Amino acid sequence: MGYPTVIFMSALQRVDPELYEAAELDGAGWMQRFKAITIPQIKPETFVIVLTCTVASLKVFAPIYVLTRGGPEGSTLVPSYYSYLNFFDKSKVGYGAAIATVLTIIIIIVAVVIQYFQNRAAKKDMLGV
Structure with missing residues (x-):
């Protein structure tokens, strides 16, 4: 916050x-x-906050690892921690890498979509619409 x-x-x-x-x-x-x-x-700052907080929420790892380790019964599993579990704990290196790759692609897609809306809003502001 x-x-x-x-x-x-x-x-x-x-x-x-x-x-x-x-x-x-x-x-x-x-x-x-x-x-x-x-x-x-404050529209430009709103786009920055939405982008950075969305990416940060998709990448959250440390609080899950330190506090809950994905429990109870997987209720706090997030993609980054799930990738870690498969990669290191279960030795499913390929599956863990695939999860990390998909997470990276999702983050890139979210960033591109938010950037598109920011550019569209900026163009509207420049045109005075």
């Missing part, structure tokens, strides 16, 4: 307070100001 909080706090400090002032003078409520000013202004 610390990383997204720091990024969003810095993004919110970047938003020009005069925009809020002008919207308030025009009679916009707090929700209208949030939707029309805050969200569009």
Whole structure:
């Protein structure tokens, strides 16, 4: 939670307070100001947070290894730890490598999709749509 909080706090400090002032003078409520000013202004940071947190959640290994070792009864197995189990504990090197490869491909696909949406949003902002 610390990383997204720091990024969003810095993004919110970047938003020009005069925009809020002008919207308030025009009679916009707090929700209208949030939707029309805050969200569009922090959109680039939102894409960065979504990308980095998604990739981090797919790669999580250390907390699972230290705290639960995949238990109870496999309820906390994640792909990275499952790959480790097959590769080292069960000596199924090929299967563990295949899981790691598929996880890498999934992360690349997620990154490309998020990058596509970020580029599309940036183009819309540049065109003023």
